[in-house]
Amino acid sequence: MEIQVIQADITTLKVNAIVNAANSSLLGGGGVDGAIHRKGGSEILEACKKIRAQQGKCNTGEAVITTAGKLPSEYVIHTVGPVWNAGGKNKEELLANCYKNSLDLAIEHNIKTIAFPNISTGIYKFPKQLAAEIAIKTVATYKHKDTIDELYFCCFDQENYEIYHKLMADENLNID
Ligand code: AR6
Numbered sequence: 001m002e003i004q005v006i007q008a009d010i011t012t013l014k015v016n017a018i019v020n021a022a023n024s025s026l027l028g029g030g031g032v033d034g035a036i037h038r039k040g041g042s043e044i045l046e047a048c049k050k051i052r053a054q055q056g057k058c059n060t061g062e063a064v065i066t067t068a069g070k071l072p073s074e075y076v077i078h079t080v081g082p083v084w085n086a087g088g089k090n091k092e093e094l095l096a097n098c099y100k101n102s103l104d105l106a107i108e109h110n111i112k113t114i115a116f117p118n119i120s121t122g123i124y125k126f127p128k129q130l131a132a133e134i135a136i137k138t139v140a141t142y143k144h145k146d147t148i149d150e151l152y153f154c155c156f157d158q159e160n161y162e163i164y165h166k167l168m169a170d171e172n173l174n175i176d
Contacts, residue, residue, distance in 0.1 A: 001148045001149065003140070003168070004150065004152050004153070006152050006154055007155045008156075009035065010117050011036055012072065014073065015114060015150070016109075017073055017075040017076065017077050018036070018076055018114070020032060020076050022058065024060065025057060026049075026051060027049070029123075031123050032117045032122070032156070040076065044067060044069045048064075048066060058079075061093075061094040061095075061097030062079065063077050063101040063102045066078065075111065077102045077106065080098070081095055082120055082124065082126065084124055084126040091126070099116065102114075103142050103145075103148065106148060107148070114150075115151075115154045116153055116154060117156065118156070132153075136153075
């Protein structure tokens, strides 16, 4: 797996799958979730509604997969990050689960290229530095990482971009 840090709007990326920082309703919201549903069109919401009808809401740390509708990617993997509130170890584990469960789904669907947003670091207020450390560590130690060719950490705000850039340089984690 090659890990790359980029600064972009995730809805513009032509990868097999983009990951959405959703909420447990799976029915859309603000932030990156809002952008994905807006640009991807109603097909994504219809697919999310079907999943809701089958399994109910999506719990924190879990992930589901849908079409990407009109977006340039093929799939959207929707995962629900933890709300930070007062924090705690459990929140760290739940955030790591978002990355792990999204990658598990990617592998099940033979996805080779995937882009993650900085899950929970917007409206859910997870501290950015800690979230980046968890994200990088989780994907770098993921047991099936060789099954994925390219993984993008798609940063939107400058602060996250700088944090990821520095961590990747410090830890020299560009693993093939
Ligand atoms: N492309 C890439 N990253 C983006 C984009 C974009 N177009 N837009 C925002 N970000 P957030 P959360 C970044 O708030 O904290 C929604 O209402 C943003 O800069 O989207 O997990 C859901 O429905 C930040 O770094 O998600 C939930 O209710 C990161 O995406 C709730 O927000 C995550 O910010 C989830 O909150």
